[in-house]
Structures are given as C-alpha cells and as structure tokens.
Amino acid sequence: MKKRVLLAVSSFSGGGAEHVARGSLRGLLSDPEFETAVITCRPDTLPSLPGLPVYPAQDFRQSASFLSKAKNAMGIEENARALQRCFEEFHPDIVHLHDYLPFTPAFLYALASCKRRYGCRVILTHHTYSYLCTNDMLYTLPRGEICERCLGSYDSHILRLNCADNMTVSAAKYLQKNLLRDALRESIDLHIAPSLFLRQLLLRAFPALDVRLVYNPCLAKVNRKAPEKSEDVLYFGRVSREKNLLWAAGHFIRREPDRFFRLIGDGPQAERLSALLQGQERVQFLRRFLPGEKLLPFISRARFFLLPSCWYENSPVSIVEAVNAYTVPVVSALGGMQEVCGLLGVGHTFEPGNGESLHRALERARLCYAADREQMEKGRERLRPFTEEAYRQTLHGIYHSL
Secondary structure (H helix, E strand, C coil), X not given: CCEEEEEECCCCCCCCHHHHHHHHHHHHHCCCCEEEEEEXXXXXXXXXXXXXXXXXXXXXXXXXXXXXXXXXXXXXXXXXXXXXXXXXXXXXXXXXXXXXXXXXXXXXXXXXXXXXXXXXXXXXXXXXXXXXCCCCCCEECCCCEECCCCCCCCCCHHHHHCCCCCHHHHHHHHHHHHHHHHHHHHHCCEEEECCHHHHHHHHHHCCCCCEEECCCCCECCCXXXXXXXXXXXXXXXXXXXXXXXXXXXXXXXXXXXXXXXXXXXECCCHHHHHHHXXXXXXXXXXXXXCCHHXXXXXXXXXXXXXECCCCCCCCCHHHHHHHHCXXXXXXXXXXXXXXXXXXXXXXXXXCCCCHHHHHHHHHHHHHCHHHHXXXXXXXXXXXXXXXXXXXXXXXXXXXXXX
C-alpha cells in the first residue's frame, strides 16, 4: 500500500530549506511507492506537475505593513484551515516539515489537532536553529557573538539582549516561539539534522529526541574531472552580518596584496560591501544570486573558497559544492563548517575575525594546494552522502520505517 506524504515548505524557490525540499519532492514523485501532496505559501514556485495536490497557505512575512507582519506572526487561521482540508482530502500518513515558522503557530496547533484526530507521523528537518534559539541563529546580532544562553528554552534573553537587533522583532519572535512551543514539541515524532553538530546540540537540549543524521542533497552527481583553475579566492552566498564579509573584504584590501578575491551574492549588507569595494580591482563584488549553472563556472575557476562566518553555520552546502569543483575550502573553525571539511578530508580553518589567523590559513592553503588537489581526486567517494540519490535512499528508508 502506498504511503501518503505531505511536504510543508513555505517556498520551492531559493536555497537552504527550499533546495532540500525540492530534492524531497523530486525523490517522492519518482518513487511509485509514495503519493505526495504539498502545502506551501508559494504555489507559483512549484514546477508544473499535473495531478499533484497543492494546498495554498500564507507566509506572515509577506504582509504589506510591519504591523500586519507582527499580527500575522502570531497566527493565520487560513493556514490552519488549509491543513485541516488537506487531512480531510489527502489523509497523509507522514507530514514532513521543512520550515514551519512562516506558517505561524495556528498551523502547528492545527497539526497537533489533526495528528490526534486522524493519526499520522510528523518529521521535521532542521534547516536553522529555530527549535533551539528564540532568535533562530544561536547568535546575538547587536553584540555580534555566538550565544547559547537559552538553548532550547525560548527564554526571555532575546528581550534583554535585543538579539534580533530590532526590539519589535525581538518581542515578536519571543511571543511567536512561546505560542508555538507546546504544539510543535507535541507534534514532532522524528527530527532530521543535516550535521552531526546540530544533532548534538538538539540532544544536549532535549536528550529524549529521536534525531537522525541526514546530509543535505546538494549534488546531482559527483564531478570526477578536475577543472583548470585561473582565479584565486571566491565567496558565494548571502551577504549578511553573520557572514562577516565586510571584515573579510577589508582584510584582503589591507593584508593580502598578492591575492584576488571575488564575492558573489546579495543580502542586507550588500550596499555597504559595494561601497567598501568601490574602485577596488583585486577585491570584486558581483551583487546577485546566480543559479547553479551560472555560478558553477566561477566555482570551477577558483582555487580556494572562503567562508569567514562568525556564527554556527549548520551544514553549509557551499563547502560541498566547492570541493565537488576541486576548490579548496578555507573556513572559520566553527560549527558545521569545520565538520564538513573533516568529512570531505580537505580544507583549512582559522579563528573567525582574526586577521593573522586568516592570513596563516590562506598561506597554508597556497602551500598545500597540490596535495589538497590530489586528496580531493582520491576522495571523491566522500562526496557521495551529499548527492540527491543518497538523500533519496536514506529519506525513503526513514519514511518506510514509520
């Protein structure tokens, strides 16, 4: 008998949770043992798939005004009704949440109620630290520091420290998290962590959780042919405070006169980064998110990939994508960054925010480049757990076990 799986994801366009949800959907649709439905706030981001049941919902972040956003963050009843309708019509055996915050607490109350009434199993894939941290990040923005003060408790530290760097947003997050806490924890049967680092954090906060380690699917296939390299250092991704790119760009201007550094991406600090690099030739910023096929040539040309984040990156797929293109990672010695480098057997780490440490890491990477390239050639099988096929097999094994 086929199992019916409901995927819940706010959008299928973008990176992170959206990228993994796309992989989940492709895998389910290709497997005749499953029937699939989707509840999403952005049905327009789905590919044309005749016969796929789709239940539209609302994302509180898309409200017109700030006051509307704050109000809707506490609950959108239409989302609860959409989920109830899905249970009445589709009768899911498994609900797989890829993100839940955009749907608001009303959605989770409805999920807990439908689970009791109709019966199902619920899986949550963790793409952020939302389950552990009121600010979602284990990071306080005003202080620019990693924070584990309220690990798993949704305590009021976010109000005292203004962790979101906006008091209204901090208060809204505090209220929303405490509204959804009981319904969320009552509903989830199984947790998926894409890194051992996050799995250990979850078990530290909640020792009784069932947490499975499943790596994010970021590779369609493992690249066996090493490309020719013509550029030096590359960053691609979000341009935000916790990525520490203003510091990194300034470091290259001051301390790395013989290196070329290209940054590709967009985000809240893009304007400041553009202003800092105006007139620079060795450090260049391409302000846009590029789709995979347009980004890949830049990754393939670069010898090194720099990730200077000063927060706990969960499971940065950018490192995997870099190594698949034979590009050596140079990353902050934090969280999932050093874990992924260890899994792939290549990479150099440095103390985040320490210019001398970064300089030494870049010099080590330069000196070790030939050996690192050989290691990457020999270690292609280390990339296999991050392929879409490995993810599909692992996830479907979990579905069948429930």
